[in-house]
Amino acid sequence: MILLRKLLFPLAILYGIITSVRNYLYDKGILKSYAFDIPVIAVGNLSVGGTGKTPQIEYLIRLLSPKYKVATLSRGYKRKSEGFILADANANAAILGDEPFQYFQKFPQIQVAVDADRRNGITQLLAQKDKPEVILLDDAFQHRKVKAGFYILLTSFDDLFCDDFMLPMGNLRESRNGAKRANLIIVTKCPSEISELAQQNIKKKIGLHVPVFFSFVKYDDKVYNQNGSLNVSATKTQEKVLLAGIAKPKPFFDYLQSGDDTVMTYADHHHFSESDILNIKSQAKDKIIVTTEKDFVRLMTYDFGGKLYYLPIKSKFISHQDQFDTLVLKAMQL
Template sequence: MTWLRKLLFPIAVLYGFITSIRNYLYDKGILKSHAFDVPIIAVGNLSVGGTGKTPQIEYLIRLLSPQYKVATLSRGYKRKSKGFILADASANAGALGDEPFQYFQKFPQIQVAVDADRRNGISQLLAQKDKPDVILLDDAFQHRKVKAGFYILLTAYDDLFCDDWMLPTGNLRESRSGAQRADMIIITKCPNTISEIAQEKIRQKIGLDKPIFFSFVDYDDQVYSATDSLSVSEIKNKTKILLAGIAKPKPFFDFLKAENDMVISYPDHHHFSNAEIEALKSQAGEKIIVTTEKDFVRLEAAILRKQLYYLPIKSRLVSNATTFDQIILDYVGIGTGNR
């Protein structure tokens, strides 16, 4: 924690008080939450960014879409459009935001929508003739105007919410007590070798009677361009440029970096200007550029087409995946009448 963040502690106390009052008003029904007659799973966190929401949403899509009509609804952070948009053939990252556009490209069998007003977005999805059986709300743990049927709280292994403080002293959007609204907690970005003893210590530290699961980031063994792929083992020892505009890029860089690689980091959800793309092309020369999947959908351009690759990731559970899947399937199955 920097000295400036420590100095801002009184503001953190005030911010925590305001968010606590807001939550109290919703908990007591003074402020109204709207429920819908469809299974809704909200995935989110208590902290700002970097907990792995995108791969967790993708995990749920893979689990549910073979059996149900799935829709995702996101705010569409930093998109250039307004209001409700349902992705179609004309969609792009500018209109949807990078994460929703990534879902749209990877999972053509689902519906992908964006709307900052989640209540309106859900209403619009359910007003369609081909309405979804289940809706996944991306980054909606604090969006209390909608009452989801099932809440999944994510917290990173190296930055647990129970060890954090309110903004701006720490990174919490609301107090730690907000975790009590969760139906399930996932500790993300764990070492894939985390022991049962270490898992139990974290459960005790969190101290909540909730199902708690542990997941890790599983990197693909290939990197992909718009036209071909290369094996990770092949490119690891090549001199290349590694580029990321995500909240916590260090694990991505560490996984791929060779001694002479150039590493370039941008802020989370960075929109690349034409000048930046031209400069990147000039820096790269003939070397390949490897970026994250989220950045690829924002960065893909004709000038980089032959040398720009991305590394996909997946969220995998350290253990008890069958139990996790069954909890989700049971909730959705009851809500849909198993249709």
């Protein structure tokens, strides 16, 4: 695999040139970026997948929705629909995509919309009678057609953008220089006990004069379904099926796995077919099935006899949460 990536070095250079030229044209105003008269906060990354955007968007929803009318706008990756859609009672994961539908399920007080064209999506949201006061752009760091008022860049502790290289040799969607657009950076998926020295070393590696925060994934101590919940400690005493279709499932499995559990792994944002469902049921038989929250919203329409559960997660800051909250709330005044 390493050898193959090295062989792809010329393609990575070419891809880097193309993305750099595109960014230059936007930076110089040759290509038009559109700003809006309400706060727009963009959350994204430089690398492909697995940096924890969903729990970070949810953190922002919890922070802002008690004070402001919040809307999220996502592309709706792998949805079976097109154009602008504002979630309503008919929404499901197929129409919205799994992550937007998850927001819609968990936060009924906000508006949830999808549109690959973020400029059009924002325009449509602002045309609503009950228009939002702040829009959270999900995975939109490279969407230069919209000029957000505040950019939050995520990078994983075990895959820092400053140690990475351009696609297809590495995992970067654009040059590391793109990080300069960030108003702040969050190093996600850190060990919860990461030392102050390790944090300072990472800040030096990143080398930018913007605030850098460190967060970790906090797993719930219960798993849930439509009918109730079970303590995670109780699930570890019984055989079960663990199922995940996310970019980096290992921590999920490590947290829950014990004994002779059956582990089933699928590609990120996997669309479950009828044969997949039959296979899952065959593997489970009379066992419970525990999956991620993102997978649950795609599987909940199937009948698993009440045995399908999901494990919620939250993004938690190692320290300086108040400082982060203050910066975001200050951005609301821009």
